[in-house]
Amino acid sequence: GAVVSQHPSWVICKSGTSVKIECRSLDFQATTMFWYRQFPKQSLMLMATSNEGSKATYEQGVEKDKFLINHASLTLSTLTVTSAHPEDSSFYICSARDALGRASSYEQYFGPGTRLTVT
Amino acid sequence: RKEVEQDPGPFNVPEGATVAFNCTYSNSASQSFFWYRQDCRKEPKLLMSVYSSGNEDGRFTAQLNRASQYISLLIRDSKLSDSATYLCVVNGGSSNTGKLIFGQGTTLQVKP
Numbered sequence: 001g002a003v004v005s006q007h008p009s010w011v012i013c014k015s016g017t018s019v020k021i022e023c024r025s026l027d028f029q030a031t032t033m034f035w036y037r038q039f040p041k042q043s044l045m046l047m048a049t050s051n052e053g054s055k056a057t058y059e060q061g062v063e064k065d066k067f068l069i070n071h072a073s074l075t076l077s078t079l080t081v082t083s084a085h086p087e088d089s090s091f092y093i094c095s096a097r098d099a100l101g102r103a104s105s106y107e108q109y110f111g112p113g114t115r116l117t118v119t
Numbered sequence: 120r121k122e123v124e125q126d127p128g129p130f131n132v133p134e135g136a137t138v139a140f141n142c143t144y145s146n147s148a149s150q151s152f153f154w155y156r157q158d159c160r161k162e163p164k165l166l167m168s169v170y171s172s173g174n175e176d177g178r179f180t181a182q183l184n185r186a187s188q189y190i191s192l193l194i195r196d197s198k199l200s201d202s203a204t205y206l207c208v209v210n211g212g213s214s215n216t217g218k219l220i221f222g223q224g225t226t227l228q229v230k231p
Contacts, residue, residue: 110162
């Protein structure tokens with residue numbers, strides 16, 4: 001149980017185009033999903049917290065107009081990188097909390113990640 | 120100062136060795152602590168939660184010292200398959216946002 005999928009697993013796009021990444025919880029409902037970015041040899045950095053039915057909460061320094069997040073259902077959140085540039089090339093990982101989990105539980109289930117390369 | 124600090128390593132050890140990783144965190148309000156394992160170009164996977172009383176799972180032992188804001192992971196009888204990056208993870212403060220803060224990770228290479 002507790003499987004999170006991401007699609008696509010890798011994508012190459014041209015500078016200036018937009019890319020949408022999907023994050024799905026396959027066997028549980030997730031009121032909260034998280035989007036992270038990881039550059040080579042660095043740790044995961046939280047970009048935003050995606051809340052079902054409401055606006056996402058972005059971390060300091062993350063442009064909300066560039067990284068559009070939609071969490072329209074309890075099993076799907078999407079991240080759209082708009083007008084992508086080479087510096088946006090990174091490993092994007094989502095995670096989800098089980099909506100029925102204990103309030104005190106911080107365990108997150110991670111998707112397999114999406115490797116974005118912008119040329 | 121980083122919120123979660125780890126020695127990035129790499130730690131190069133022979134098979135069968137015992138190796139210990141340390142981690143410090145800055146937010147005294149943090150309540151939940153984890154060790155995750157990340158293989159190259161893969162997502163992090165939960166290795167174990169860390170409890171105040173310390174906990175053990177097979178060859179892995181985790182310890183938490185709240186007073187010193189220090190977390191450790193001990194791996195006994197290292198296997199080649201233990202080679203990975205180990206991430207120290209702490210929840211982001213006392214609010215129930217579920218936010219996790221990741222350390223930079225410590226890289227372990229187990230050699231035959």
